[in-house]
Amino acid sequence: MARLTRHYAHWPPGVPHTLEAPECNLFDFLAASAARCPEKTAIDYYGAQMSYRTLLDAVLKLAGYMQQRLSVRRGERVVLLMQNCPQFAIAYYAVLRCGAVVVPANPMCTPAEVAYYVADSGARVAVTTQDMLPRLTPLLDNGALAGCLVGACSEFAGQPRDVPFMEIPAFVREPRQRFTHPGVHEFAGALAAGIAPTPLVDTAGLAVIGYTSGTTGEPKGAMLSHRAFSYVVSQRVLWFSDNPDSSDLITLPVNHVAGMCALNQALVQARTMVMLARWDAAAVPRLIEHHRIGCWAAVTPMLVELLGRPELAQHDVSSLRRLYGGATAMPEAVARQVEQRLGVPYIECYGMTETCGSTHMNPPQAPRLQCAGIPQVNVDARVIDPDSGVELGVDQPGELVMHCPTQFDGYWGRPEASAGAFIEIEGKRFVRSGDIGHYDEDGYFYITDRLKRMINASGLKVWPAEIESRLHGHPAVQEACVIAAHDARRGETVKALVVLREDARGTLTPDALIEWARGCMAAYKVPREIEFVQSLPRSAAGKLLWRMVQDQQNQIDSKTNQVAQTEDR
Structure with missing residues (x-):
């Protein structure tokens, strides 16, 4: 089939259908913004402001220190x-x-997971904050890391009096420790050294190794280029055409690709x-x-x-002009509440670490729920049969694959996994998403679920999402x-774990919710069990860790089956 273009009828006005990616280092964006708006606040962190001039100065000094004191060279990995x-x-x-x-x-990583990232990437140097240092100390002790720059969040944070309407986390308020x-x-000492970096020679190449969640085996490091991020x-x-004078709220974790893209987008x-x-959540409206x-x-x-x-x-949120995101599905009922109460539609997008963020996004002037x-x-996005690779047409569910300028260069040190x-x-090489979806007559894409998440209930396919x-x-x-729960007759059956709204707890029973579900979905899809x-x-990126929940259920089912088999004997 030819490349899909039917969505051009809903294309954002003024946005070109093609674009040449700038061949530059992401640092160049910071240098350009600091030259253009040196005194403008770049980062507000609990009431303390850092200008673009100050940010650029700190970046150059830290780069110089890493080069001269920690021997960080071109192509080296830094955690x-x-x-x-x-x-x-x-x-x-x-x-x-x-x-x-x-x-x-990810700050949620265990010491063993951090050690894995260091070993797999071959990093010699790390940068951290003092609350995270204990996870890296064993790697310094055993020589896996040659050095670690350590800062205190309080060095760049405001005081409680600066933000009386919100609580500053304890680790952010903690005074700088001596090691x-x-x-x-010391991070502060590195900046105080005032060492200038050597000239930047190569402006392209690898920028980030973003480790995936490791859905099969160990996490894999997706190699993402400067060109991909720049694109x-x-x-x-261009897509959003937002006012450069507005402010951005950064709540996504910046250690994740989605957060990095939000950071880069504001900075450029x-x-x-x-x-x-x-x-x-309590501080966001204020x-x-x-x-x-x-x-x-x-x-x-x-x-x-x-x-x-x-x-x-209780607060005026009318300044909000752009609200967007992805990572996890936005239920229609929630989307309608968001638009009603925040005054703007939620612009859903879709992407993955391997594509350096979004490949699909709703046009701001014509978003769909x-x-x-x-x-x-x-x-170039297509839908294929995941087994045969045959391309599918309108409203035919299959695996979503994409060929795009932002796709990764493969997994670090894993040629077989890359292939x-x-x-x-x-x-052309298309990235396999592992997601099941389809597109409609207008070229809008819809994601049904993960390829391997399907529940098989008496031969009928049920998509949890x-x-x-x-x-x-x-x-x-x-x-x-x-999730799927074992059923002696159906093989698998549908189980739902539900979090009730605080004001609704104690007012609804699982049976009542099951009965309600019978009125809005086919019988074979209705959860047989609700907990x-x-x-x-x-x-940290907000994705539901359904595999963790499914694994727990599998363990319960396994024990139940063992007991049943013992009783049968």
């Missing part, structure tokens, strides 16, 4: 282990200014970034009002929690996770 903080932004662009490669580690370990270098930023600026337009170290926030990238769980906060009705959107600039991540169509979305339509339901829980596990 960043931090919550959202100005130090992450400084270290991120400093590593890139060195011509080195950022290896972001005697020979491998530890993401360039097309989003020299906008002010209001950064939260951790998600704080921050939007106080800073006149215009753009916010958020995921569904954040918005679900925000809608339940009384603070939302529960929809991944349309392929973005220069994205399996692509499929060749008409001489569809049922989760339906359950969100009940006024008492805050969140839901649908009310206090919370559901999610990743």
